[in-house]
Amino acid sequence: MDQTERIVFDVPVDFTAAEFAALCRISPDSPAFELVEECIDDIREHARPKAVVRWADVNRVEGSLVTVNGVVFDSLVVADKLKDLRRVFLSVFTAGHGLEESGLFDGDPFLDTFNGGLLAHATGWTIREMRERYGFDGGSMLNPGSLPDWPIRNNFALFDMIGNVEEIGVTLREDGYMKPWNTTSHIHFPGHGYQNCSLCRRYDCVGRRAKFDRAEYIRIFAVEP
Numbered sequence: 205m206d207q208t209e210r211i212v213f214d215v216p217v218d219f220t221a222a223e224f225a226a227l228c229r230i231s232p233d234s235p236a237f238e239l240v241e242e243c244i245d246d247i248r249e250h251a252r253p254k255a256v257v258r259w260a261d262v263n264r265v266e267g268s269l270v271t272v273n274g275v276v277f278d279s280l281v282v283a284d285k286l287k288d289l290r291r292v293f294l295s296v297f298t299a300g301h302g303l304e305e306s307g308l309f310d311g312d313p314f315l316d317t318f319n320g321g322l323l324a325h326a327t328g329w330t331i332r333e334m335r336e337r338y339g340f341d342g343g344s345m346l347n348p349g350s351l352p353d354w355p356i357r358n359n360f361a362l363f364d365m366i367g368n369v370e371e372i373g374v375t376l377r378e379d380g381y382m383k384p385w386n387t388t389s390h391i392h393f394p395g396h397g398y399q400n401c402s403l404c405r406r407y408d409c410v411g412r413r414a415k416f417d418r419a420e421y422i423r424i425f426a427v428e429p
């Protein structure tokens with residue numbers, strides 16, 4: 205593969221009701237599980253999760269300044285995670301607008317839960333593609349906006365570097381947040397499945413995907429959390 209290539213994926217919607225419920229964090233013994241079973245055919249027919257990824261070079265890391273494809277980011281955590289690397293993947297994953305556009309889920313209180321499940325599916329599927337197609341372990345991810353150290357405005361540079369993210373139906377608002385809501389942006393790097401949640405002090409967040417790591421927080425930021 206051309207190592208500067210930008211790749212767009214239409215993520216296959218091939219999960220079972222049980223697999224999709226797990227992605228939505230719905231327990232098999234909850235009443236909501238029956239709802240997933242009722243809706244699964246419509247979800248598989250109409251959902252359009254997508255991803256766009258692009259290789260990037262890590263040019264230089266000095267203090268908190270990290271240069272990736274000639275663009276400078278100022279972040280202690282990005283510097284710490286990329287300091288020994290030469291190549292990374294940049295990406296944007298989205299649940300897409302498929303369920304909304306079908307009109308079948310208008311006013312459905314589970315619409316956001318289902319879109320959250322589609323985003324989790326797009327994330328897992330694309331990370332597996334990185335491994336299987338390109339031999340790249342992209343399971344560790346840095347997301348702009350989830351830590352004050354690397355704020356959401358970094359999405360502007362990240363989107364410019366990836367290029368034409370609109371092709372997967374994702375746009376940036378003036379404040380740097382993305383539309384549609386169930387969309388995430390990342391720098392992927394090899395490691396042990398690092399996620400920003402491990403350094404995030406929103407201790408009661410229901411979306412938490414990794415335990416808070418106090419020792420690591422102190423090592424990187426040199427302050428008590």
Ligand code: SF4
Nearest residue numbers: 350401404409411412
């Ligand atoms: S704990 Fe919650 S707010 Fe913090 S990074 Fe994770 S998902 Fe985002």
